Amino acid sequence: MNKNIHETAIIAAGAKIADDVKIGPYCIIGPQVSIDSGTVLESHVVVEGETIIGKKNYIFSFVSIGKVPQDLKFHGEETRVVIGDNNKIREFVTIHRGTEDRFETTVGNNCLIMAYVHIAHDCMVEDNCILANGATLAGHVYVEEYAVIGGLTPIHQFVRVGRHAMVGGASAVNQDVVPYTLAEGNKARAAYINITGLKRRGFTEEEIKNLRESYKIIFKRGLKLEEALVQLKEKFPDDKNIDHIIAFIKKSKRGITR
Known part of the structure; x- marks a missing residue:
């Protein structure tokens, strides 16, 4: 034995x-x-x-x-x-x-x-x-690296949670959570960039600044999603984090928590 x-x-x-x-x-x-x-x-x-x-x-x-x-x-x-x-x-x-x-x-x-x-x-x-x-x-469900999902939170079938994203507790998620963002609520909506998580993981001030600006372009300026993606690519042609956001959104089948 x-x-x-x-x-x-x-x-x-x-x-x-x-x-x-x-x-x-x-x-x-x-x-x-x-x-x-x-x-x-x-x-x-x-x-x-x-x-x-x-x-x-x-x-x-x-x-x-x-x-x-x-x-x-x-x-x-x-x-x-x-x-x-x-x-x-x-x-x-x-x-x-x-x-x-x-x-x-x-x-x-x-x-x-x-x-x-x-x-x-x-x-x-x-x-x-x-x-x-x-x-x-x-x-x-597909959960990318370094994502955090809060307690008592259900994630709908086929939903993706992007890398370094955080979903607040007791949220209800039925659309994709964009990488690097904080989403919360029932149903879950994007609230801002996950600044605390990004700082803990060593993101530079420049990276966080760019992600903040990307959030505004996607969520705050009333643009169609296709228009927002074009602006992101034009404004940040060499930012790997923004490239990942663009690729993530383009692959979405359920839409994003917007």
């Missing part, structure tokens, strides 16, 4: 568990699960389906990962969950595997997923994101 695995844990034959993984009491690990080195599972964690968990994750009690999605169109196809490295996944989080849309649900590296968060089928959460207590991602 591996001294790092509690005697009450149930580990199915076929599961690939690194030697130093710690698995607490009453955990259940399915046969297609892979867990890499340095990861810790506290008590009563359930991991099923084809689920790949990377290195040095800390998964708290009563988390459920890899169960079938809550999608009536799902018919048992082979799908999976992929979780990167150095994530903290708090109590009662649920992460469901994908459907035939993407065939996987993914969480990147260095994320904090707080208690009672739900990450539904085919979602993509990039690196360094924070999902506060009770945030709910419906299917096919």
